[in-house]
Amino acid sequence: MKPGKRLLRNVISDAMGVNAANKLVWAPDVPIVYVDNPKCGSTTIKNTLKHAQANLFAAEGRTFKLRDDPHKADDCLRQRGLRLSDCRHRYVISCVRNPFTRALSGFLDKVATRDPKYFPELRSRRVETFEEHLMAVAEYPAKRLNFHFRPQYLNLDFPNLTYDAVFYLERLAIFSDFCRKVAPQLTLETSAPHSRGAGEASKLHEHYSDRAIELVREIYAKDFSAFGYSTDLAETNRVPGLCIIANRIVPEGTKVEEAIGSEPVNITVPPAYGTTVRYHRLVEMLTL
Known part of the structure; x- marks a missing residue:
């Protein structure tokens, strides 16, 4: 994206009081809006939505395009055109991951195998180690980071947006x-x-x-606190709870069917979420 266009988006989002960083993903007839959070099971969630919609189209005898890549928007999975009227009775969800493993996954998947020019935050430097990568990320404004490296609370605009469910990647069975x-x-x-x-x-x-441990604790401090993860590297396998519902961690032992309401929290489209959807529509209409 050109710097001027990014600046204009940021000015508009700041004026509206929303986070310009999040990406909404949805299917026409599946009652879910997924707020994309890379390196946290996003491919699985989008794949699930896409195939559910494809099955609905097929059952109705409707023709449609279904690509194998869940990151490609098409008839079954969309990233544009969501309206407020489409949001009622839809569950707003996302997924998070331990910041230690997510940070390393982003480096191994995106940086270790690519030209550094692909990521402005690396300033075209050849990053040889994970620690060097974290040092470059730490020097860059958090909101402007590539969303594979950006703190998760920014990707989700958490807790400004109220979520029906935020899942833990470490417990995706939920x-x-x-x-x-x-x-x-x-x-x-x-x-x-x-x-x-x-x-x-x-x-x-x-x-x-x-030093890498210290940098992750510093860069992703709000992720650790917001989603309940331990800042001890030795506890990366400890899951904070069952999941997060209405922005509160659901403790162990709770039955999922009891924790999840019969209607979405966002059934009335609360102000923060409604403003976010309006912002996305404005971006699309202005082709920003």
Whole structure:
């Protein structure tokens, strides 16, 4: 995106009081709006939405395009055109991940295998180590980071937006339970082509120096606190709770069917979410 266009978007979003960073993904007839959060099961969630919509179209005898890539918008999965009238009775969801493993996954998937010119935050420098990558990220304004590196609370505009459910990648089976609860046509369609095994103990040991640990704690401090993760690298496998509903962590032992309401929290389209949708529509209409 050209700097002038990005600046104009930021000015408009600041004036409206919304975060310009988030990306809304939805399917026409599936009662979900997914707020995209890369490196946190996003491919699986989008794949699930896309195939559910494709099955609905097929059952109705309607022709449609279904590409294998869940990151491609088409008839079954959309990233533009969402209206406030489409938002009622839709569950607003996302997924988060331990900042230690997410940060490493972003580096292994995007930086270690690509030309550094692809990422402005690296200032065209050849980054050789994970620690060097984190140092470059730490020097760059958080809101302007590529959303694979950007703190998750910014991608989600959390807690400004109220979520019906935010899942933990470490416990994605809860998303499957949620699917069965809210829509019978939804079935978990797992897809992880970009997985780099960042949660493996050997990968963590290989890439995390003491300085790297400090940098992740600093860059992603709000992610740790907002989503309940421990700042101890040795506890990357500890999940803070069952999931997050209405922006509160659901404790262990709670039944999913009891925690998830019969109607979405956003059934009346609260002001913050409504403003976010209006902002996205304004961006689309002005082709910013």
